Amino acid sequence: MERARGCGIKIPVIALLEIGGRDLSDEHASAAARALNAMQPRLLSFLTTIILPRTALHTWMGQGKFAPLTDREILLEPRGIVSGLELESAVVRANHSSNLVALEGRLPKDKAALLRQIARALPAARDQVTCVWSRQEGRFL
Numbered sequence: 001m002e003r004a005r006g007c008g009i010k011i012p013v014i015a016l017l018e019i020g021g022r023d024l025s026d027e028h029a030s031a032a033a034r035a036l037n038a039m040q041p042r043l044l045s046f047l048t049t050i051i052l053p054r055t056a057l058h059t060w061m062g063q064g065k066f067a068p069l070t071d072r073e074i075l076l077e078p079r080g081i082v083s084g085l086e087l088e089s090a091v092v093r094a095n096h097s098s099n100l101v102a103l104e105g106r107l108p109k110d111k112a113a114l115l116r117q118i119a120r121a122l123p124a125a126r127d128q129v130t131c132v133w134s135r136q137e138g139r140f141l
Contacts, residue, residue: 012043017077017099018131019049022067029077033084040087046078046094046103051132061132068132071100072125078103079118082111100125 013036020028036044051057051068060066069077078094078101087107092114094103101121105114 010042011039012045013039013041014045014047015078015081017046017048018069018074022069022073025069025073025077026080029080030084032077033081036081037084037086040090042090044087044090044092044107045096046081046092046099047096048074048098048100048131050098053133058132068129070125070127070129071131072122072127074131075100075118075122075125079115079122082114082118085111098131 015032015036018025049057049068051061057066057068061068082092085107090107092103092105092107092110094101101118103114103117105111107114
């Protein structure tokens with residue numbers, strides 16, 4: 001990252017939410033914030049993991065080795081990441097259809113506003129897992 005920045009190259013970074021499942025969610029949020037602080041990306045995007053049939057995560061879920069997050073738990077990850085960010089100058093976005101809340105702002109100035117946006121979405125978030133694609137039902141559960 002430092003060499004790219006030194007050459008004037010702006011590298012975007014994607015933070016993948018829920019990838020640690022329920023067991024590693026808190027650890028994932030704090031480790032992601034530390035890694036992002038070290039990288040100092042100019043563009044940070046969030047995507048939410050979608051669990052599809054015939055993937056390792058789907059298999060592990062069926063074996064009880066991976067517990068997907070509820071919608072409410074998924075929203076806690078970007079809250080944990082954003083609250084731990086100390087970025088000098090970055091655009092933050094969560095505008096993909098996989099995300100439960102659309103976020104857009106600039107850090108550091110919009111950090112509090114991003115956290116408020118997540119906080120406003122939390123009461124409406126379901127305590128239900130909806131990030132798993134059900135082939136039989138042709139929809140997310």
